[in-house]
Amino acid sequence: MIEKYLKQTEFSDFEDFSNNYKLLVPEHFNFAYDIVDAWAEKEPNKLALLWTNDKGKCRQFSFAEMKYYSDQTASYLQSLGIKKGDIVMAILKRRYEFWFTILALHKIGAVIIPATHLLTSKDIIYRNNAADIKGIIAVGEESILSQINDAMPESPSVELLISVGPDIPEGWHDFHQGIENAAPFTKIDKVNENDDPLIVSFTSGTTGNPKMVMLDHVYPLAHIVTAKYWHNLHPNSLHLTIADTGWLKAVWGKLYGQWIVGAVVFVYDHEKFIPADILSMIEKYKITSLCAPPTIFRFLIREDLSKYDLSSLEYCTIAGEALNPTVYEQFLKLTGVKLREGYGQSETTVTVLTSPWTNPKPGSMGLPNPHYDVDLLTPDGRSAEVGEQGEIIVRTDRAVPVGLFRGYYRNEALTNEVWYDGIYHTGDLAWRDEDGFFWFSGRTDDVIKSSGYRIGPFEVESALMTHPAVVECAVTGVPDEIRGQLVKATIILAHDYKDKACEALVKEIQEHVKTVTAPYKYPRVIEFVDVLPKTISGKIKRAEIREKDGRKC
DSSP: OGGGTBSOOOOSSHHHHHHHOOBOOOTTOOHIIIIIIHHHHHOTTSEEEEEEETTSOEEEEEHHHHHHHHHHHHHHHHHTTOOTTOEEEEEOTTOTHHHHHHHHHHHHTOEEEEOOTTOOHHHHHHHHHHHTOOEEEEEEOHHHHHHHHHHGGGOTTOOEEEEEEEOOOTTOEEHHHHHHHOOOOOOOTTOOOTTSEEEEEEOOOSSSSOOEEEEETTHHHHHHIIIIIISOOOTTOEEEEOOOTTSTHHHHHTTHHHHHHTOEEEEEEOSSOOHHHHHHHHHHHTOOEEEEOHHHHHHHTTSOGGGSOOTTOOEEEEOSSOOOHHHHHHHHHHHSOOEEEEEEOTTSSEEEEOOTTSOOOTTOOBEEOTTSOEEEEOTTSSBOOTTOEEEEEEEOSSOOOTTSOOEETTOHHHHHHHEETTEEEEEEEEEEOTTSOEEEEEEGGGOEEETTEEEOHHHHHHHHTTSTTEEEEEEEEEEETTTEEEEEEEEEEOGGGGGGOSHHHHHHHHHHHHHHSOGGGSOSEEEEESOOOBOTTSOBOHHHHHHHHHHHO
């Protein structure tokens, strides 16, 4: 399937990849028709999705079955009045009905908003009204249903509420009964233009209301790089990306690129993350590829891995936050598998990656994806030199790459703040080493300016995380009359150290940081806390810490 969309599919090394990678974009591309239905015609019995849950249930779906169920779902949604351009929010956790739903909406030409089950009624009201959501498809659990029902009096655009069960409350439609009784679906020819909206994703920013990232119908094609040249997948791969379908990471790792390549998507539907259970899944189902954020790998390496047969594991990738080298080294020591980092945003696909041809540098994001024209830009507008910090940007003056968002939905002003003069500004800082590898520094608004130095919080956090007392931390700047700002570390201590939170431990941690990174970066202020403020997706709200410290001053 991949051969239709790339001029060249195999490369000898990263240089060959950089020079010769070229995406072929057809007119009126529709992922559901052109990939899923095409696989169903070519290899109907080929396994597409292997789903299991923490209750012991297991379901397998071939591409032919995915075509059937997505067709039935599309027909059912059409019967309820969902049509091209309508916006539907899906709160489906890790239920297999998510795949039926998203493919069905693609086939109709409707727009999906993936949403987390952690949303409160206030969050739901904001999303409903910001995007004029017409329908909501949700898991029928009281904790989810009650929040949606509470939001309805202030959500005038919502006309349909659909539950996939187990509960089907009064006023809600029954998803499974609906698709069972639906009339046969007829394929819609040329249902979309390539630049029509496909997904609207609410980003979980660390300040202000979430932004609505609008992605178009050719966006899935950019995930060929994600799946084949970062995850290193092939038609016999069984791939697990640990992500809820409420986050855009799900389509990065549980749908688009994986099915274009022909790999099998593995889904473990669980209520509570238990590291031992993930290891058991790898052993039981012979998972070949795993992608997860560093936090997951930090938990995995604390388990006794000798209890599990992980020999099926061929390849592991890591994203969501920058990787601490200690996690890389420990996982390699325990499994023999190198963690390969990648970087991207909701507004892009993978933008910097550690490819199969690249020997990882622990802590580095890797090399720029040739699909994008990536650079590092200094505040005075020039390309950063080797070793010099700059903002990660994507140049769009020659062409707007497939995979880059179309803009923030209904907010041209906000779009123009980050995308202007032929450049998309990510707001993320990095530096480039002599081999071209990018190293994450932090956000542009997180940079600490102390005594003339510009200090990225991540490099200090990385140093802190190598101390056994530190479980989690956030580094920010606090105002200082002499230095401008002081480096401050807000730290959650490991259980064994909680009774030792004293000045001596502060000094010990400070001295440790001085030995790991440049001494001028050490935190002159340290505060021990029980929790760190976070967004709904788990990102640390450094702005909230700065605001709190500002009030103290």
